[in-house]
Amino acid sequence: MEKKSFDQFNFDSILTEAINKLHFNQPTDIQQKVIPAILKGKSVIGQSHTGSGKTHAYLLPLFNQINAEKRLVQFVITAPTRELATQIHDEVKKIIKFAGKEKQWISKLLVGGTDKQKMMDKLKEPPHIVVGTPGRILDLVKEEALSIYSASAFIIDEADLMLDLGFINDVDQLLVRSNKNIQLLVFSATIPQRLEHFFKKYLDNPLHVKIDDQLSPETMEHHLIDTKHRSEAEVIAKISKVINPYLAIIFTNGKERANELSEALLEKGLDVGLIHGGLTPRERKRALKDIQSLRFQYIVATDLASRGIDIKGVSHVINAQLPKEEDFYVHRVGRTARAGMEGTAISLYNEDDTKIISKLEQKGLKFTFFDVKNDEWVEMKSWNERNLRVKTDGNVDQEAWQRVKKTKKVKPGYKKKMKYQQETIKKRLSKKTKYKK
Incomplete structure (x- = not known):
């Protein structure tokens, strides 16, 4: 099936210009499937591999809905590590630059390892977009330096790593402080069973998109x-x-x-x-x-x-x-x-x-x-060839002993006789097994 261009989504002309400058020609599989749902305000679970375009699958439709006149937090994007949060924020800044909206669309990166007081000072005027690690965002919310209740969308990127690194509780605390009708967008390469309970708590009939990846390249x-x-x-x-x-x-x-x-x-x-x-x-x-x-x-x-x-x-x-x-x-x-x-x-x-x-x-x-x-x-x-041989030999050995005639009267040399019987039966059974194969 031929892929369509980004024109199908009817993005704002400013965003379309930014997409062209990003040199995006066709939406990836994950973008094709989730962008229409995100534009409609639906919650989404998007599952696909690294490098499949997950980040722009949520960034593009969210930027299409940003309201520059409302100086309130509109989108919260969480990632499990500073490096990942920084990379997402770099993509956010790139879209803002290509759209020519450096003064109208304001974003802030909130991660640990930076001066907290300086960060709080910069948040006196709320940004439209918050990108960061859950722990640092929660810390600033508790300090009342930031309010996320105005946000219309909340993104959990790399949700399985968020779980593995123990940050899902911080995400939970942030969602408790968010509007109960917030649009929740969860993206991950894998969806562990342990996340299902979390989803049931916050997601009401979400669109679940899973892109079946090729197991590995032919090369x-x-x-x-x-x-x-x-x-x-x-x-x-x-x-x-x-x-x-x-x-x-x-x-x-x-x-x-x-x-x-x-x-x-x-x-x-x-x-x-x-x-x-x-x-x-x-x-x-x-x-x-x-x-x-x-x-x-x-x-x-x-x-x-x-x-x-x-x-x-x-x-x-x-x-x-x-x-x-x-x-x-x-x-x-x-x-x-x-x-x-x-x-x-x-x-x-x-x-x-x-x-x-x-x-x-x-x-x-x-x-x-x-x-x-x-x-x-x-x-x-291969491992299974060796395992099969060991397993087969073990079964034959056991069965041969079971077929050895046991004598009630113990005479000198009886152990040697029993061992000889067992070996004879084992050879016979091994031949049968060989012919069956």
Whole structure:
């Protein structure tokens, strides 16, 4: 089906001019589906992957409805981290600039790590648009430096991260202080079950749009490496000698493991940067600057970096630990093989990961099983082949013992006789199993 242009939405001419300057030609899938509903004032849950155009899916229709004459907060946009909030605010400022409305449309970025008193002074005249982290916005609302009751729309961006990072309670507190008829727009790459209760509390019959993403680009390879009781740093150090990446992101499940792994890899001589939500504002700012200037060849990161933060030139993604959910695997590996380029995803795994591997395979993902020996890739048997063999051998072994005739009178050498019987029966059963296959 041929995509339509932005003309279909009948945006104001000033906004249309801004869209042209942004070089947006056609709406993305998520924009196509949610913009008409947002323009009608309907609450929306929008679910799609990073880079699908979610931010402009809500910014464009909201800007179309802004009333410059009313100097009140009209839209509140929340994001789970300062970096994400800053990136959204940069897009807000860009639209304002391209629309030629720098003096008429006022926006403020409200995040931690900045002078609170200066921020309060700047809020004496309310902005039309507030972008920020829930904690800082709530703090300013409690201080009565800001009122959000006048807002007609409230946006929760990256809602699943908001939940994971523990900020959903702050969002809840902000919504309690908002107009009960506020339009709620929730955007996220994944919608965990735990968010359902929150949705039921605030969303009345919302439009739920889910864009089914391609599992991964065709230009991407997916390797699996069994750790075999080796440390993650030891395996990754071996991998590094084979791949020599332009830039590789190494994902961990949590910031503690990220800290441990980055230290271990530095000890092994790898050029490693670190980015996660536990760093101080100054550390995070410096780390992002170093990453974007390509100072590092490897970046150890949590799932936070798999979305929102723009890291260019990623040739490899390494999962030091596989995520617990399939969607997170997709978001992680989506950092590479962009714009038709080739990319490689390498995942370390152990027996506990067979469930997620199986689920990804059922969705059509094709893994190749490797190890690194003498600084070269060596193809290995897949995990399910080995599991099947172990399981089959175990069942045959057990069944053979059950078929051994037990004697009531114990005579010398009876254990050897029983063992001989068991081995004979086991061979016979194994032959039958082989022929059945």
